[in-house]
Amino acid sequence: MKKIIITSLIVLSIGSISCKKAGNNTSAVESVNVETPPPPSMEATSDDRGYIVNIGDQAPDFTIEYLDGTSKKLSELKGKLVMIQFTASWCGVCRKEMPFIEKDIWTKHQNNPNFALIGIDLKEDKETTAKFAETMKVTYPLTLDTDGSIFAMYTAPKAGVTRNIIIDKEGKIVLLTRLFEMEEFNEMTKFIDNYLSTNF
Numbered sequence: 001m002k003k004i005i006i007t008s009l010i011v012l013s014i015g016s017i018s019c020k021k022a023g024n025n026t027s028a029v030e031s032v033n034v035e036t037p038p039p040p041s042m043e044a045t046s047d048d049r050g051y052i053v054n055i056g057d058q059a060p061d062f063t064i065e066y067l068d069g070t071s072k073k074l075s076e077l078k079g080k081l082v083m084i085q086f087t088a089s090w091c092g093v094c095r096k097e098m099p100f101i102e103k104d105i106w107t108k109h110q111n112n113p114n115f116a117l118i119g120i121d122l123k124e125d126k127e128t129t130a131k132f133a134e135t136m137k138v139t140y141p142l143t144l145d146t147d148g149s150i151f152a153m154y155t156a157p158k159a160g161v162t163r164n165i166i167i168d169k170e171g172k173i174v175l176l177t178r179l180f181e182m183e184e185f186n187e188m189t190k191f192i193d194n195y196l197s198t199n200f
Helices: 002-035 092-109 126-136 149-154 182-198
Strands: 063-066 071-073 081-087 115-122 142-145 163-167 173-178
Touching: 081 092, 081 182, 092 115, 092 126, 092 182, 115 126, 115 149, 126 142, 142 149, 163 182, 173 182
Parallel strands: 081 115, 115 142
Antiparallel strands: 063 071, 063 142, 081 163, 163 173
């Protein structure tokens, strides 16, 4: 009888200790789950073209680094219609699109004080970017994004160029393009023409 009582007490004690340990482990897991931030992929969902921004969003602000060493915040251009073109010297599609941007957009609107066009060269140094602009014979400014941090404000990891972002005078994104399709490009040029003629 004594052996049965002692055995029962031992079993109950072990069970109690196990329950306490299990309870403690559960609490630890819960606290880790609460305190650990979600992985980066959970923070912003990309669309099927690789954007993590949407039409209607306020454009993420960044510092524009020009080849002459000067800089300016994107937010300083508020009040203008702004076109951002993400490009790179190794991008064949970019090379096809850039002469059209030069001819159909920049040449037409470069003297309009209500318009700004900023080419942003992805992950290339100053010398490469300058040579790229010279080779492509574009006169609109190509600026620097040597570490890709600006591009990452707008796109998902491993997203590609070429792509254009149109930002209205309030600083909101109003148009997004991806790759170079003539129909989409023509729609973008018409949008720019119409916006500049009706909003200023």
